[in-house]
Amino acid sequence: MIKFLTPFEKISKSNKTIILVSWIVLIIAIWFIGTSGTKHLFPSPAQVFSGFTALYNEGLVEHIFNSLKLCFLSIFLAVVISMLLAYTWPIPVLKPISEFITKFRFLPFTGLSFYVALLVHDARNMQVWILVIFLTTFLTTSLIAVIKDIPEEEFDHAKTLKCSRWEVLWQVIILGRIDYVIDVIRQNLAIAWMMLVTVESIVVASGGLGFLIKNSDKFMNHGRIIALQIIILIIGLGLDSGINFLRKAIFRYSKI
């Protein structure tokens, strides 16, 4: 038992499983017992379950589908723009542009949506472009960090093979780090997913999970809110491991 409390102590796999299972059992037990009275802050399992069925009846599957569509579309567009910005970053005259864009990630969300609203009138496109602009700032920052992390030896290696500077850019940065682009998406997915739900609840267009959250607010239905949170969390985690799996499956040399 002392062993479990000692920092840096190595424990066996089965012991790790025991610890994990105990925690899960404990949380579930607290949830059941803590919500068994008549007055409780947190909804009971039964309430959450009825929240699930209510959501399902409101067309949950379709809303999830809508959110995912928005998610993939905006990530795709943002990645394309970010790659352009990041890959031109090594060119001295274009470097300030990319660096300037990365600073935009400190700008607040609402101010931007105001300007996008002036330019784009269709709600769905508004959602897309707000997300694209935000994601671009984050993805560009991460991609430039990837480039900065490339050891000097890799550039020297390419040069010794008679690569021109453009070939160095192509071989070392673009081809040589293409698997990192996927990892950069994965790292920023949490931000993307969080922003997506928020954007969906601010700019109401064709449904989506954010739209469902907004509705729950109105009803003050706790079970429903928690059920929705659980769904959003699970989809986010699922996307994360899905992307990681994809990276390893496509690129055999990818060990990040």
Add this chain to the structure above:
Amino acid sequence: MKHQYKETLLYIENLSVAYDDHVIIKDITLTEKDVVREGVDHTGQVIAFVGRSGRGKSTFFKAITGLVPVKTGKILIKDFEATEPNIAKVVKEGNIGFVDQKYTLFRHKTVQQTLKFALRKTSLTETEKEAKIKEYIEKWGLDTCVDKYPNELSGGQRQRIAIIEQLFSSDQFIVLDEPFSGLDVGNIQEVKKSFELLSSTSDFNTVIFSTHDIELAIELAQTIYVIGYPTINGKKEAYGTIVAKFDLRELGIAWELYGEKHIKLSKDIIHQMMIS
């Protein structure tokens, strides 16, 4: 065994390199000639650089491979494209192959793709390229590696690929920065074998390497340079230069088994390293 010097392969005069005005190496001048031996088909040149850490061996190597700009001086190599002998050219990025301490390769290319890429600027046809790659893969014992990526290779295998790749792409000069550090006994034998392979393949093949293992330097090289801080007018300077040169051919102990004379030389070299 009798040997003769032929044309100059590498000529360095008054070389100095500085990083932001901070002079790292200075006053480096040397000449290396092609050597032929009676009764031996091909004798490549093996040149070792020894010296204590931070004296500028890696910087020197990066200068002669064109990876860092030189402050003063010139570096000339034989122009292998010229039909007449004794034509020299100024060294450019890519002329002299360089294998760094980490045996860096393209992480996204398999061995086959890597070697194909190294041959892209040669005038060989596709089938000739395939044949050449196949020949080297077999000769260097890399048959199992053809479709592997660098992260799936052992350190020794990566190093051999890095050597072949540079050999394919550059003009018969290969610089290796500390090729023996971090290798086990078996790997060291493999690298030694690759040096012998390089030497026995062409007269012009010239291997330049640095090492902290003096015995290995003596065993493999015909010329050994000691890079260190020079003492001028009783004052030790803080830049690297050639403080001593040992030509094992002149000493009559090149291409020989390690013996008494080699042990004595090793003591001399260590002494030179200690005072610089």
